[in-house]
Amino acid sequence: MDVSGPSGSGKTTLLRTLARLMPGATGSLAVDGQRADTLAPQRWRALVALLPQKPAILPGDLRTNLVLPWRLKVERDVAEPGSEALLSALDEVGLGGLPLDRDATRLSVGQQARVALLRVVLTGPRVLLLDEPDAALDPESSSALAQALVRIAATGTAIVRVRHRESDGLAARRLVLTQGGRLTEAGP
Amino acid sequence: MSDPAGVIAIGWPQLLLATGFMVVTGGITLALQLGVTKALWLGTLRTYLQLLALGLVLGWVFRLRQPLLVLAIIGVMTAVAAQTVVRRAPDAPRGSYVRAWAAMGLPALVITFAVTGLIVRVEPWYLPRYVIPIAGMVIGNSMNGVALALERTFADMDARENEILALTALGASPWEAARESVRTALRAGMIPSINTLSTVGIVFIPGMMAGQVLAGADPLVAAPYQIVVMLMVATADVLGSTLVVLLTFRRRFTPDGVFLEKGWRPHAR
Known part of the structure; x- marks a missing residue:
């Protein structure tokens, strides 16, 4: 699903609310019939994973950054990937050939964006929330990302994307927000 | 004269x-x-x-020579120190004052009475001539480190806002998301007192030893006192900084563990 709308219309707020990352939000959320208020917030965020607009690459190598989610205490449905799985995952987002001991902070902005995406995807969330994932990418990286998203969606993960660019034909549905956060259009 | x-x-x-x-x-x-x-x-x-x-x-x-009066004076000294600490950390969340007071008061009491009771062995335990100046040195000298640690914690968390959001979105608890900021801040708070430990006696003659020597004490009697003072101040600094940061960082998060970015915070302290 793609979400679009002018600046300030609440696209990021919508994603943060879905990830239970919005202080003061009210209402109820559920994923696969499981209500948000029956789960610890950390566990909910592992299931409904937000990738913020600015990728946060921590000091350290590529491997440290990719397995970071497994260094946190929260329970995961997916086991920590080994080196082989990491390398093939990197290949799938167009980062094949990068060694796992490469200093992640020295990667380009586009590469960092894909590492941050991969880090979230590897944890196997049920819903993936992407805040302008291709805003900082060149057309080539952007299409590599789109292909990766098609593969992720094929595994049954729901994807909600905030997007400014023209439709790339991937989204099954489209939400349009207007100033003030009202939903004006919803459709395929 | x-x-x-x-x-x-x-x-x-x-x-x-x-x-x-x-x-x-x-x-x-x-x-x-x-x-x-x-x-x-x-x-x-x-x-x-x-x-x-x-x-x-x-x-x-x-x-x-009233024990309660001595304790009350230590309480007032800590209260004023905590106020100074919180004033120097304008970004610290509401409620930091009481926490800073506890974070400085607890180590100050433990260290002061450990020094007067076990090392200097004063009789009675509350002998004001020893207890009050020692408490004053513990509190006054650890104040800078504690203030620095408190100020750095919240400044560093603001600087790492994006990182904290990304970590929280990955399922990190407030402690996991704030850990790097806390470590950075504690290091910053401890460095001055560690530096003081290695330069004392070479670059400067510390106040208490200078005072004792001026008062006619043998420098070799004054030196052990000063060593005790240096060690207790460093301990108070480390304990006070650690406590104040651990007691306050969580308040920058909602009960749901969301970091309160600027603009989402309650205004008044």
């Missing part, structure tokens, strides 16, 4: 002579139009009043 203990007392004429320094300093600031002359005079006046009042109060407390 010399009393039996070898202290040369300073009388009013000598005190006025020392004030002459301030006349010179005031003259310079006036000539250069630095705009601090009034503050300088006010500061000098306050030094006179506060230290003479301290002398009177201490003399009174020393004569009374």
Whole structure:
């Protein structure tokens, strides 16, 4: 699903609310019939994973950054990937050939964006929330990302994307927000 | 003038002579139009009043020898120190004052009475002549480190806002998301007292040892005292900084573990 709308219309707020990352939000959320208020917030965020607009690459190598989610205490449905799985995952987002001991902070902005995406995807969330994932990418990286998203969606993960660019034909549905956060259009 | 203990007392004429320094300093600031002359005079006046009042109060407390009074004085000293600490960390969340008080007061009490009871072995345990100056040194000297740690924690968390959001979105708890900021801040708070430990006696003669030597004590009697003081101040600094940061960082998050970015925070402290 793609979400679009002018600046300030609440696209990021919508994603943060879905990830239970919005202080003061009210209402109820559920994923696969499981209500948000029956789960610890950390566990909910592992299931409904937000990738913020600015990728946060921590000091350290590529491997440290990719397995970071497994260094946190929260329970995961997916086991920590080994080196082989990491390398093939990197290949799938167009980062094949990068060694796992490469200093992640020295990667380009586009590469960092894909590492941050991969880090979230590897944890196997049920819903993936992407805040302008291709805003900082060149057309080539952007299409590599789109292909990766098609593969992720094929595994049954729901994807909600905030997007400014023209439709790339991937989204099954489209939400349009207007100033003030009202939903004006919803459709395929 | 010399009393039996070898202290040369300073009388009013000598005190006025020392004030002459301030006349010179005031003259310079006036000539250069630095705009601090009034503050300088006010500061000098306050030094006179506060230290003479301290002398009177201490003399009174020393004569009374009331344990509760001694504890109350330590409480007031910590309260004023906590206020200074929180004022220097304007970004710290509401409720930090009480936490800073606890974070400084607890180590101050433990360290002061450990030193007076186990090391100096004063009798009775609350002997004001020992307990109050030692508590004052513990609290006063650890104040800078504690203030630095508190200020750095919240400044660093703001600087790492994106990282904290990304970590929280990955399922990190507030502690996991804030850990790097806490570590950075604690290191910053501890470095000054670690540096002091390695430069003391070479770059500067610390105040207490200088005071004891001026009061006629054998420098080799004064040195162990100063060692004890240095170690207890460093301990108070480390314990106070750690406690204040651990007691306050969680308040920058909602109960759901969301970091409160600027604009989402309650205004008044």
